[in-house]
Amino acid sequence: MSHAATLTPEVLTSLIALVREHTGIAMTARKSVLLERRLQPRLQALSLPSYQAYLERVSSDRDEVAHFIDLVTTNDTLFFRTPSIWDYFRDRYLPAWARAHPGGCLEVWSAAAASGEELYSIAMLCEQFRLQTPAFRYQILASDISQHILAAAKVGQYSGRSVERIRLSHPDLLRKYFTPSPYGLKVNEELRQHASFAQHNLLEALRPARQFDLVFLRNVLIYFDAGHQETVLRQARLSLKDEGRLILGESETIARLGTGYQFEFPMIYKAGAA
Numbered sequence: 001m002s003h004a005a006t007l008t009p010e011v012l013t014s015l016i017a018l019v020r021e022h023t024g025i026a027m028t029a030r031k032s033v034l035l036e037r038r039l040q041p042r043l044q045a046l047s048l049p050s051y052q053a054y055l056e057r058v059s060s061d062r063d064e065v066a067h068f069i070d071l072v073t074t075n076d077t078l079f080f081r082t083p084s085i086w087d088y089f090r091d092r093y094l095p096a097w098a099r100a101h102p103g104g105c106l107e108v109w110s111a112a113a114a115s116g117e118e119l120y121s122i123a124m125l126c127e128q129f130r131l132q133t134p135a136f137r138y139q140i141l142a143s144d145i146s147q148h149i150l151a152a153a154k155v156g157q158y159s160g161r162s163v164e165r166i167r168l169s170h171p172d173l174l175r176k177y178f179t180p181s182p183y184g185l186k187v188n189e190e191l192r193q194h195a196s197f198a199q200h201n202l203l204e205a206l207r208p209a210r211q212f213d214l215v216f217l218r219n220v221l222i223y224f225d226a227g228h229q230e231t232v233l234r235q236a237r238l239s240l241k242d243e244g245r246l247i248l249g250e251s252e253t254i255a256r257l258g259t260g261y262q263f264e265f266p267m268i269y270k271a272g273a274a
């Protein structure tokens with residue numbers, strides 16, 4: 001029965017190839033326990049006897065591919081993750097942008113948005129900024145390859161670690177922009193009305209094509225090998241205005257990659273020559 005299924009080295013190799021094919025994520029055989037733990041409940045739900053049978057299902061059933069992507073992606077995120085980025089955004093970026101674009105609409109892309117904490121962190125700071133600069137407008141696109149996690153971002157309902165963290169770091173914003181709901185706290189419409197959502201694979205061109213002032217591309221490059229990182233960064237550049245900025249995660253650097261981005265501050269890059 002499926003609960004006793006074991007993952008053979010051959011099937012593991014094929015599953016790792018399938019993860020790469022559908023997401024670009026580079027896994028090694030050391031991830032076998034992780035893959036087993038994540039896929040095993042799905043084998044049971046589908047009453048499949050083995051990982052080989054699951055492999056065949058994913059290879060032949062397009063609908064199962066979406067479940068597979070949901071299961072193999074890691075969606076950890078937090079509100080105001082990496083405080084220095086948010087200090088930069090609030091204290092430097094927003095005032096400078098508004099001075100340069102009076103009455104304009106800031107276009108931000110939260111790429112690999114996971115469950116939306118980054119998206120709503122951006123929105124809260126933009127709302128706060130609007131208090132002093134009423135003519136300021138903004139729009140945020142949130143995208144992710146996982147449909148399941150993107151659906152959670154759209155709902156914008158949070159509990160557990162996510163809420164605990166923002167309760168400690170920004171209690172005033174929590175009170176102001178969230179409302180109690182049956183399953184925790186739900187983000188207010190005031191924030192959500194500035195957001196749009198799209199399922200998107202970062203290895204591909206964004207459709208429809210758009211150009212943003214700011215792209216948050218954080219804590220996702222780490223899952224790719226150098227070749228795929230370059231592809232993702234090239235695609236992101238096509239979605240950035242010439243004076244745009246790219247923001248990466250704490251453990252990510254593009255210093256060794258052949259991209260046109262120019263270092264501005266730690267984790268923050270100017271778009272550079274297209």
Ligand SMILES: C[S@@+](CC[C@H](N)C(=O)[O-])C[C@H]1O[C@@H](n2cnc3c(N)ncnc32)[C@H](O)[C@@H]1O
Nearest residue numbers: 023073075076077112114145146201202218219
């Ligand atoms: C660890 S989360 C990062 C969330 C957020 N950016 C942050 O820094 O807190 C990584 C996200 O990248 C998404 N992801 C992985 N591969 C992707 C791909 N090829 N295209 C788009 N999103 C991808 C995953 O589904 C996951 O939600």
